[in-house]
Amino acid sequence: MEEFSDRYWSREPLYSPASQRRGDFADLFSEAAADELVSRRGLRTPFARMVKQGSELNSVSYTRAGGVGATIADQVADDKVLAQLADGASLVLQGLHRTWPPLIEFGSDLAAQLGHPVQINAYVTPSQNQGFSAHYDTHDVFVLQISGRKRWLIHRPVLIDPLPEQTWQQHREAVMARAAEAPLLEVTLEPGDALYLPRGYLHSATALGELSIHLTVGVHPINRYSLIRQLLASAAAEPELRRSLPLGLDLADPSVLAPELRHAARLLTNLVAEPDNVQVAAVAARIGSELTRTTRPAPIAPLQQLRSLAGLTAETPVRVRRGLRIDVREGAEGVRLQLLDRGISLPQSMAAALKLALSGQVFTPAELPGLDGGEQLDLVARLLREAVLVPAGSA
Numbered sequence: 001m002e003e004f005s006d007r008y009w010s011r012e013p014l015y016s017p018a019s020q021r022r023g024d025f026a027d028l029f030s031e032a033a034a035d036e037l038v039s040r041r042g043l044r045t046p047f048a049r050m051v052k053q054g055s056e057l058n059s060v061s062y063t064r065a066g067g068v069g070a071t072i073a074d075q076v077a078d079d080k081v082l083a084q085l086a087d088g089a090s091l092v093l094q095g096l097h098r099t100w101p102p103l104i105e106f107g108s109d110l111a112a113q114l115g116h117p118v119q120i121n122a123y124v125t126p127s128q129n130q131g132f133s134a135h136y137d138t139h140d141v142f143v144l145q146i147s148g149r150k151r152w153l154i155h156r157p158v159l160i161d162p163l164p165e166q167t168w169q170q171h172r173e174a175v176m177a178r179a180a181e182a183p184l185l186e187v188t189l190e191p192g193d194a195l196y197l198p199r200g201y202l203h204s205a206t207a208l209g210e211l212s213i214h215l216t217v218g219v220h221p222i223n224r225y226s227l228i229r230q231l232l233a234s235a236a237a238e239p240e241l242r243r244s245l246p247l248g249l250d251l252a253d254p255s256v257l258a259p260e261l262r263h264a265a266r267l268l269t270n271l272v273a274e275p276d277n278v279q280v281a282a283v284a285a286r287i288g289s290e291l292t293r294t295t296r297p298a299p300i301a302p303l304q305q306l307r308s309l310a311g312l313t314a315e316t317p318v319r320v321r322r323g324l325r326i327d328v329r330e331g332a333e334g335v336r337l338q339l340l341d342r343g344i345s346l347p348q349s350m351a352a353a354l355k356l357a358l359s360g361q362v363f364t365p366a367e368l369p370g371l372d373g374g375e376q377l378d379l380v381a382r383l384l385r386e387a388v389l390v391p392a393g394s395a
């Protein structure tokens with residue numbers, strides 16, 4: 001991890017053949033998994049889409065109404081998907097970190113380890129076909145080859161470290177010209193092989209000889225521009241920056257705009273040049289909120305939670321839910337736990353017990369400090385209901 005972080009992360013591609021790694025990716029995804037998602041899981045768009053020769057197909061060509069009891073109009077139709085695959089189209093299964101159990105677990109754990117939001121898609125490409133022409137992504141990608149073989153052509157960026165709004169379509173001519181050059185890297189991925197591509201690197205892939213399936217694990221990085229945007233939000237607290245500009249100015253005239261812009265820049269520089277502890281805390285809170293919105297903690301089992309609540313005793317082992325982001329704030333009125341879309345208010349007397357409960361270690365209600373037996377059970381029951389704690393034996 002340290003070598004990858006220092007040498008490759010956000011810098012250059014890395015090809016990792018299966019022979020240099022332990023194990024393959026069979027526990028994450030397979031052809032059988034793709035079949036099950038298409039035929040038995042009731043997928044709807046946009047969790048599935050199809051492309052051919054670089055263009056997306058109209059969803060009516062591979063979806064239909066679900067029938068009695070499921071009259072939605074855009075449910076993926078397995079027979080239509082078969083027809084399109086046989087005709088050379090590629091199938092893209094999107095958001096597998098939300099729909100396929102092994103990848104839900106994998107995605108949650110990986111996001112927690114990397115510190116950046118993660119998405120996972122699967123690409124199913126018929127023999128000798130190309131899903132997308134040369135393009136770049138605005139997020140980093142790990143390619144995990146599941147089955148079949150796929151030839152990848154990698155070219156250097158036309159825009160280094162593009163932001164989410166700086167898509168390849170805005171640089172179409174430059175992308176096409178760069179793709180016509182000799183590739184930086186040409187590699188054929190076989191089952192168990194992996195390929196890392198920093199955002200901005202051009203890539204295209206073609207299935208060889210048989211149907212090919214690969215996963216793309218997209219990492220959406222928080223970057224320094226993200227920090228600047230959050231820091232600039234502090235400018236809203238500065239009255240002078242909120243002040244309206246004088247009337248009658250032609251602000252489209254650079255000579256008129258220049259003094260106003262320089263004055264605003266001086267005010268902004270004074271405000272953010274050396275962020276104080278309050279500003280740092282505010283930016284951290286905003287980044288934390290963004291990560292909470294864009295990452296998913298480990299899944300819970302609602303019925304198992306209910307059983308644990310019903311059978312809760314002083315000796316029931318529990319732990320905090322993995323990957324859950326909680327903003328804990330203590331004040332004169334008590335302790336506030338802020339979750340994604342709700343808050344939990346608790347008395348100050350529970351602060352020491354909460355520290356143990358949220359530490360990540362397995363504990364029992366009887367071990368919570370500073371509370372009597374009834375309070376210990378009440379706190380654990382509350383946190384189980386709120387899906388902050390889970391039974392220690394759960395995934």
